Amino acid sequence: MILQTIRKKSPLIHCITNYVVANFQANGLLAIGASPVMADGNDEVEEMVAIASSLLINIGTLNDKTKKSMILAGKKANALGIPVVLDPVGAGATTYRKQTVKQLLEDIEFAVIRCNIGELAAIANVKWQQKGVDSGTGSISLEDEAKRIAQLYHCIVIVTGEKDFITDGNHQQWITGGNPHMTEVTGTGCLLSAICCAAFVSDNQPYYQLVDVLRCYKKIAEQAGSTTQYIGDFQIAILNELYRLSKDGER
Template identity: 45%
Template structure:
């Protein structure tokens, strides 16, 4: 079966199972992330208190950790939740927002990848490079001009971290170090709205809750989100309207549309 049809077939499964996705995410994007997951068909919960994160993580279908608005207390909650998820076989998806921007962020991102077993780590090229201590030179946050280099960076990171790596930008790369896909979907308007990358990470989390082949799950999350982003752009041409259109597209996108519109290349 073509990869596009394989990943498209996961959407109705996700909507049928309505997986509980436990998000410890940043304050800027909480509402948008919750609404996006609901629109897609998942069931979001935002639980941060150290008194309950371990209990919530163990009953979730997936745990998503996002360090956008980083605090020491949040990191402590993430570690507690992540350990509980690991103990109970719940996949953990990590978004190292801003890794490399400050020493604190870089240190905390590296602590999470060292202390937790991750199903997927999703970030832009600069973030992933800084998490793994790669000397690869990056200009701008997307670094989309050096596509071959991004593929090699993703593969090295996946092998070093022992997890699936999703590097997103103009072209999105998903790899476990052996199997590698490049996804050519999405829209530039995504860069005009805060939280679109954070929501993408949570969408990937939703797919890991229903598909244990995490390369397939991450590819499905990235591609289906990119298809929804393209559909949303067909009707609007400004950021405020686009945010709503994206939620609507996540809600209305169908399996056959993903199969037809997704552009996935095996590397």
């Protein structure tokens, strides 16, 4: 199981992320045996990413300071061959976010883009009504656009939702399951992006490693939902299940 492999590898994951989810992301990475570092200062990100296994760029609470840090760290990671994952939170919600994502995609080579359908629409420049950082509403050929973006940027694209879709531009797969409470707890998608960082570097078949992660995360959601009644407990159950599966595997 991929989570057990991550625990054995214990990768250092450099997260330039948003302050809403930083603690949950860090605890989630620790739960699977990875080492999180949440450095975003302009004066240290290049030095920090140089010792990391992979880099996560999450634009959830975007500002000019973190934008500069993202570009500095991303370029340094590319120069050193360190994989970079993009989580374009709310990419279509404002002009600033959309322009920033455009610049990030121009300046940095990403290994993975992990987004929801609204964020995919923004990247693909498809008309869409984004609801803040939620997916919103509109019409898009998800499979076609995800595959096109994967081919355009030479990366793996993951679109999460009620069902998850993953493609590297050649292969593609849908993953079903999960629990609706995942949308009622802040940071579950952001944590998944961080786990994708760890999974990508855990072995030598990143596409299949990420497919495994998506399946595991759906099962974790199902198990958390079956053992809890309230949302606060659900978030704790997610961390507990991550820890259990990374230590013991599936029952």
